[in-house]
Amino acid sequence: DSGVTQTPKHLITATGQRVTLRCSPRSGDLSVYWYQQSLDQGLQFLIQYYNGEERAKGNILERFSAQQFPDLHSELNLSSLELGDSALYFCASSLSGSSYEQYFGPGTRLTVT
Amino acid sequence: GNSVTQMEGPVTLSEEAFLTINCTYTATGYPSLFWYVQYPGEGLQLLLKATKADDKGSNKGFEATYRKETTSFHLEKGSVQVSDSAVYFCAPLITGANSKLTFGKGITLSVRP
Numbered sequence: 001d002s003g004v005t006q007t008p009k010h011l012i013t014a015t016g017q018r019v020t021l022r023c024s025p026r027s028g029d030l031s032v033y034w035y036q037q038s039l040d041q042g043l044q045f046l047i048q049y050y051n052g053e054e055r056a057k058g059n060i061l062e063r064f065s066a067q068q069f070p071d072l073h074s075e076l077n078l079s080s081l082e083l084g085d086s087a088l089y090f091c092a093s094s095l096s097g098s099s100y101e102q103y104f105g106p107g108t109r110l111t112v113t
Numbered sequence: 114g115n116s117v118t119q120m121e122g123p124v125t126l127s128e129e130a131f132l133t134i135n136c137t138y139t140a141t142g143y144p145s146l147f148w149y150v151q152y153p154g155e156g157l158q159l160l161l162k163a164t165k166a167d168d169k170g171s172n173k174g175f176e177a178t179y180r181k182e183t184t185s186f187h188l189e190k191g192s193v194q195v196s197d198s199a200v201y202f203c204a205p206l207i208t209g210a211n212s213k214l215t216f217g218k219g220i221t222l223s224v225r226p
Contacts, residue, residue, distance in 0.1 A: 002156065002158070042216065042217075043202065043216040043219065045214065090156055092156075092157075101147075101159055102159075102214060104149075104156035104158065105156050106155060106156045107155075107156050
């Protein structure tokens with residue numbers, strides 16, 4: 001158990017809909033990262049937050065957005081969903097914004113039908 | 114930017130066989146190097162790391178040595194077990210204000226009894 005929690009574990013929704021994925025980092029960690037894992041794209045870094053502020057951006061679509069709240073939990077919002085957005089979404093946390101180690105949550109499996 | 118090249122998979126071995134998974138990287142500066150492992154149905158876990166040239170990371174019988182001259186960080190294990198069946202990811206990390214892991218495509222290892 002990494003100490004990172006993600007909800008929900010599974011999510012099934014229709015094209016065009018909007019969903020919110022939630023992540024709680026390990027106790028004491030200030031940084032949260034979001035990743036998308038799909039069979040064709042592999043593991044892609046989406047975005048990083050550190051202590052409530054956006055720190056780094058990766059391959060995140062404009063339809064996607066994220067935020068980190070004062071209690072350090074984070075939410076990833078996915079809107080206008082397409083079939084190709086079906087994937088595993090992982091959250092990871094680290095102690096600092098430039099930490100050596102990231103700890104991953106169990107992931108949320110999103111299926112868009 | 115950073116990039117990682119992992120050997121093509123999947124890899125299937127018999128129990129107690131010797132394992133080598135190749136990883137080479139391209140990065141500016143001097144990255145820290147990580148191997149992460151993803152067991153079926155789970156998130157990624159840090160397997161081992163090395164933070165400077167000639168360092169050897171080790172954990173659970175796995176080893177990898179940071180070779181700056183060949184920009185490689187090959188993963189080895191002398192005798193694999195069925196429980197080692199998983200997906201293995203190599204990832205360099207340039208530390209700094211905007212540090213982020215760059216994951217390779219991952220390689221699936223299946224170990225037969």
